[in-house]
Amino acid sequence: MISTVFLMAPAAMPRPLLDKYHTALLRVQKDPVIVKMLDQLRLTPPPPDQSVADVTKLAAEQIVAWEKPINSLAQ
Amino acid sequence: MFRPFNRWLTATVLVCAFAASPAQAQNQTIKVVVPYGAGGFIDTLARGYSNQLSNDLGQSLIVENKVGAGGKIGEDYVAASPPDGTTLLVSLVLRPTLAKATTPAPDVKDLDMLQSFVIVGALASSPLMMSIPPSLGIKDFKGLVARIKAEPGKHSYGSPGPGTPGAIVGALLVKQLGLDIAHVPYRGGAAALPDLMSGVLTWMIDTPTGSGALVESGKVVPCLSSTASDWRPSPIFRPPSNSAIRNSTI
Numbered sequence: 001m002i003s004t005v006f007l008m009a010p011a012a013m014p015r016p017l018l019d020k021y022h023t024a025l026l027r028v029q030k031d032p033v034i035v036k037m038l039d040q041l042r043l044t045p046p047p048p049d050q051s052v053a054d055v056t057k058l059a060a061e062q063i064v065a066w067e068k069p070i071n072s073l074a075q
Numbered sequence: 076m077f078r079p080f081n082r083w084l085t086a087t088v089l090v091c092a093f094a095a096s097p098a099q100a101q102n103q104t105i106k107v108v109v110p111y112g113a114g115g116f117i118d119t120l121a122r123g124y125s126n127q128l129s130n131d132l133g134q135s136l137i138v139e140n141k142v143g144a145g146g147k148i149g150e151d152y153v154a155a156s157p158p159d160g161t162t163l164l165v166s167l168v169l170r171p172t173l174a175k176a177t178t179p180a181p182d183v184k185d186l187d188m189l190q191s192f193v194i195v196g197a198l199a200s201s202p203l204m205m206s207i208p209p210s211l212g213i214k215d216f217k218g219l220v221a222r223i224k225a226e227p228g229k230h231s232y233g234s235p236g237p238g239t240p241g242a243i244v245g246a247l248l249v250k251q252l253g254l255d256i257a258h259v260p261y262r263g264g265a266a267a268l269p270d271l272m273s274g275v276l277t278w279m280i281d282t283p284t285g286s287g288a289l290v291e292s293g294k295v296v297p298c299l300s301s302t303a304s305d306w307r308p309s310p311i312f313r314p315p316s317n318s319a320i321r322n323s324t325i
Contacts, residue, residue: 001202001203001240001244001301002200002201002202002203002301003167003169003200003201003203003240003282004167004168004197004198004199004200004201005116005117005120005165005166005167005197005198005199005200005201006165006166006167006168006194006195006196006197006198007124007163007164007165007194007195007196007197007198008153008163008164008165008166008168008188008192008193008194008195009153009158009160009162009163009164009192009193009195010153010154010155010156010157010158010162010191010192010193011154011158011190011191011192011193012158013158013159013160013193014158014160017159017160018193018195020132020160021128021132021160021163021195021196022195022196024128024131024132025124025128025195025196026196027131028124028127028128028131029196031127033123033126033127034123034124034127037119037120037123038199041116041119041120041199041284042201042282042283042284042287043116043120043199043200043201043282043283043284044199044200044201044202045199046196046197046198046199046200050196050197052193052194052195052196055194055195055196055197056189056193056194058197059168059188059189059194060189062168062169063168063169063172063188063189066169066172066173066240066243067172067175069243069244069247070172070173070175070176070243071175072247072250073176073243073246073247073250
């Protein structure tokens with residue numbers, strides 16, 4: 001059970017803008033300032049060069065992973 | 076005969092299309108909404124990434140904390156914002172899922188995060204870590220469970236607040252292990268740490284961002300930490316030599 005912090009935008013944002021921000025984010029993830037910040041915060045950096053599909057799949061998997069134990073609490 | 080009109084029409088359509096297109100956001104300030112308070116690790120991440128994205132994109136990114144309802148207010152705000160690239164969100168996708176644990180049948184339908192947002196990218200991931208006070212003198216998680224069972228009603232555990240991952244995992248442990256222990260939700264993980272250090276709390280489940288420095292200084296000891304699918308004896312830190320909180324499994 002881990003939790004990931006995501007950068008998100010309203011669902012209807014046009015694909016060219018999504019790609020622009022996504023590509024910028026991939027560059028910034030490799031920035032030494034960001035690498036150092038994550039290390040200081042004891043956080044795990046995202047895998048390099050994740051596609052939009054990859055991160056969307058990761059988000060979906062985390063929701064599913066947490067749903068099961070939460071549903072068990074309600075029983 | 077219609078050429079001038081056609082040219083005018085074409086030009087008008089192009090101008091209107093440009094005005095309504097995402098390119099409009101090219102030079103506008105981008106608002107980055109954090110649905111949690113300033114100073115927490117999500118806020119810190121948002122500010123750090125926003126600074127670097129601002130340099131990369133050549134646009135200003137301003138972080139705004141829109142706090143309330145456990146994160147729902149900020150998330151609702153972004154979901155309802157124009158999808159023109161000028162309003163972004165930094166958050167977990169888990170908030171509505173976690174909220175089901177505290178409000179199984181809410182009056183208002185909550186967001187479906189994957190329907191309401193597109194995921195631009197991941198900023199960082201964090202496991203959860205259970206820490207305990209050194210004053211307990213406990214050697215492993217099994218010892219912790221045995222102590223709590225031997226002293227029913229005497230212990231309490233802290234969390235960063237109702238519906239947080241630490242609170243959910245704590246509730247799961249209580250249920251699965253049949254523990255008689257009270258939950259004390261705090262306003263953020265930092266508020267609970269003094270009580271953990273002093274032994275008022277028997278355990279605290281939080282991110283290593285919150286309690287990592289205390290672990291490294293020996294003021295609290297790590298007991299367990301989560302992986303993507305499991306819990307392990309804390310692999311993140313080398314426990315101080317005077318502690319033996321290892322080799323524990325749930």
